[in-house]
Structures are given as structure tokens and as C-alpha cells.
């Protein structure tokens with residue numbers, strides 16, 4: 001019994017002791033003791049701050065893309081996004097009727113030298129011998145050509161003498177009439193572009209380098225499309241790499257197909273294929289652009305003859321248009337003559353008439369070659385090509401009403 005009592009007492013003492021030890025500790029953990037007023041606080045050394053990295057250790061302002069380990073591509077069962085193909089918008093070329101009248105201001109500006117010069121002379125009271133010489137000089141200066149000018153002035157003088165013309169406006173009117181007559185207004189200037197015998201009409205453009213063949217080919221295509229025809233282009237200029245591209249772009253703009261061949265390939269075979277394709281798809285007109293060539297290079301000129309002969313295996317070429325740069329003046333005439341010997345030129349297109357005061361070249365070209373000027377180029381714009389109309393042209397040439 002005594003042992004039991006002693007054991008119980010010992011147990012109580014132990015439990016009391018244990019409680020006394022544990023509770024104060026727990027309290028200390030929960031509430032830090034408030035600093036006693038006035039007591040100094042020993043600042044504990046802060047836990048070691050991360051050291052400021054040396055400059056070269058600073059992270060870059062733009063962090064480099066994290067190196068991500070390539071994850072296996074997720075299996076997507078969605079269809080890949082459809083990339084919309086850009087469909088070029090098809091243009092509607094300007095109508096051709098009255099184009100020359102619309103482009104008259106441009107023509108009049110470039111022909112100003114001739115118009116002004118003539119009007120100054122014509123405004124004199126009496127036309128003396130030297131006045132007539134001045135008129136002659138103005139016309140020759142405008143590239144009308146010596147021979148044509150002499151004929152023209154002679155006829156005008158005769159009329160003035162017989163009719164006793166006095167007023168400036170009358171002389172001017174008579175001069176205009178003589179200029180129109182020199183342009184042979186009755187020549188057939190229509191383009192043979194109508195399909196016949198179950199095949200398209202074939203038009204070939206020829207000329208020296210840089211005369212404006214490709215551009216004119218494109219512009220003619222637009223003229224035809226504006227008039228409701230269908231066309232196909234044949235890029236037989238395989239010599240200049242960009243030419244086929246340039247022509248195809250003209251085609252795309254108006255929704256016309258372009259047949260091309262390999263760069264440096266045989267131009268005759270491209271021209272042949274173009275006409276073949278034109279027959280297959282049934283277009284109205286096939287327009288064939290040829291490479292620019294120097295009229296004094298025999299090989300190149302022979303090649304041009306070959307292109308025409310090969311195309312003619314399908315049937316005759318309906319139009320062979322010689323593209324002449326109006327700014328080359330009288331030199332252009334010699335070029336033209338050689339071309340007419342190699343291929344049978346049926347019409348002339350005088351380009352860059354907007355860039356010269358020498359519009360009289362139209363008269364000289366027709367007179368020397370006996371071939372009608374059918375179209376004139378009056379700018380680099382896609383619709384800056386006009387059917388040639390003598391009266392409207394003279395009107396512009398004289399810088400006012402003819």
C-alpha cells in the first residue's frame with residue numbers, strides 16, 4: 001500500500017513538472033515578448049541578402065528566348081488553315097472611242113513648239129518670203145521631213161495666193177487642211193483583229209529594242225478587251241527575261257492568258273504554240289510580242305522572218321505592226337525601212353509621242369513608207385494608246401481648233 005501511495009505521489013509530481021515546463025515554451029513561440037519601453041533593440045543581422053550580381057551577371061533587358069526542348073508535335077485532327085490565294089482584280093480598260101481627243105491636252109503640250117512657232121508667224125499682217133521660210137523651218141523642226149514640208153508649204157502658198165487669204169485664222173485653217181491631207185485621212189487604219197476561217201486573228205508586233213513593243217502589245221490587248229473581244233498573248237520575246245513576265249502581268253490585269261516559253265528558247269516555237277492555244281480556246285485575237293532587234297543585225301532579222309513563217313503554218317498573220325519610238329525622229333525611218341524588207345509591215349504604232357515636240361514624224365513615216373500610222377502611244381499608262389485620227393491629231397499639233 002505504501003508503495004502504491006508513493007507511486008501515485010511520484011506520478012503527480014512528474015505530471016505537474018512536465019506541464020510546468022511545456023506551457024511557458026508554447027507561449028513564447030506564439031507571442032514574441034514586446035520590447036520593454038526604453039530598452040534598446042539589438043538589430044539582428046538580417047538573413048544574408050542575395051548578393052547583387054556583378055554587371056555581367058545582370059539579366060539582359062530582353063530575355064533571350066528560353067531554350068525549349070522540342071516537344072513532340074501535337075496530333076491535331078483539324079484540317080490545316082486554308083491560305084486564300086490572292087485573285088487579281090480584273091480591270092475594265094477605258095473605252096477607245098474618242099481617246100485621242102481625251103489625250104489631246106497631252107499631245108498639245110508636247111507639240112507646243114510647233115503650234116507656238118506657227119501661230120507667231122501666222123499672226124503677222126502679211127506673209128513675206130521670210131515668213132514662209134519660218135513656217136518651213138517650224139515644220140522641218142517638227143520632223144515633218146524636208147520633202148513633205150516643201151510640198152505642204154507650196155500648196156499652202158498657192159491657196160493663199162489664189163483665194164487672197166488675209167486673216168490669220170483663215171491661213172491657219174488652210175494649213176490645218178493641208179496637214180490633214182498630208183496625213184492621208186482615207187488610208188485604212190483599222191486593225192485586222194476579227195477571227196476568221198475558224199481561227200483567231202493573229203497580230204505580231206516588231207521593232208527595235210526599247211521602242212515600246214511589250215507595252216504596246218499589252219495596251220492593244222486592253223483596247224480589244226475594252227471593245228468586247230477576247231485575246232491571248234504570246235510572249236515570243238524570249239531574249240529579254242523580264243519581257244515575258246511583263247506581258248503576263250498585262251494579261252493578268254485584264255484576265256487574258258499568256259503563252260510563254262523557256263528563257264532563251266526558240267521564239268518561233270513560242271509564237272507557234274500561242275496561236276495553237278488561241279485556236280484551241282477560241283479567242284478572237286492572238287497578240288505576239290517579239291524580241292527587240294537591231295535592224296542591222298542580219299541574224300536577228302532572219303529570226304524575225306522565221307517567227308512569221310512558222311506562225312503562218314496555222315494561217316496568214318493578219319497584222320504586223322511596227323513599233324516606232326517617235327523620239328528617235330528621222331532615225332526611226334531607216335529602222336522602219338529595214339523591217340519592212342524582212343516582214344510585211346501592215347501598220348505603224350508611233351509610241352512616246354507625248355515625249356516629243358516632233359509630232360510631224362507621223363507625216364514623214366507615212367509618206368516614206370506608204371504604211372498607215374494606226375495607233376499612237378501617248379504615255380506610260382495602260383490606256384495611253386489611241387487610234388490615230390488625222391484631224392484630231394492636227395488639231396493638237398497646232399495647239400487649238402483646226
Ligand SMILES: Nc1nc2c(ncn2[C@@H]2O[C@H](COP(=O)(O)OP(=O)(O)OP(=O)(O)O)[C@@H](O)[C@H]2O)c(=O)[nH]1
Nearest residue numbers: 209210211212213214215292351352377378379380
Ligand atoms: N512616255 C511614253 N513611254 C512609253 C510609251 N510606250 C512605251 N513606253 C515606255 O518605253 C519603255 C520601253 O517599253 P517596252 O515595252 O519595254 O519596250 P520593248 O520594245 O518591249 O523593249 P525590248 O523588249 O527591250 O526591245 C517603257 O518604260 C515603257 O513604259 C509611250 O507611248 N509614252
